[in-house]
Amino acid sequence: MYLARVVGNVVATIKHPFYEGRKLMLVQRLDLDHKPTSTYDVAVDDVQAGVGDFVLVFDEGTGARQILQAGNTAPVRAVIVGIVDETDICESS
């Protein structure tokens, strides 16, 4: 899992049946100082995230299918699984 910020929405009418009715969001991975990295993803939202939200993204197929109860042939990997309130990083001495 990794920290990310939701930076936008992705709209697609022609898509694989699994994605019908699922909200797709553009997320940008953040480093520990919450600064955007060059990694991004188009993720399925499972927690009603909004643009600008600070979120937790789960990026593994088997788990994603279980979280979304999507049967074992759904082509999904990245799922937004949480909205993060805060992080507290203790600096190594």
Add this chain to the structure above:
Amino acid sequence: MKFAWVIGTLVSTRKAEGLEGVKFLIVQPLDERRLPSGEPYVAVDATRQAGLGELVFVVASREAALSLDESFVPVDAAIVGIVDDVHAPLLPEEE
């Protein structure tokens, strides 16, 4: 999943079992601003409707094979959607 542009088609008659009838397209990977980033590669078109020049999103690794009817196939990238619009107000414009 990542964004990509469809830049070409690919036809192969002799190929691994299970890939009969599968549509191959050549795509240019894009970054979050849909600007080219990285080397073009070959993806199967699980929507079967993507055409040249279209902005699509691609799922990788095992999930790519799962997007096809016959899912025990050597496929590691699959187009699973054609993008109509990306509304990304929080993406800072180019400096």
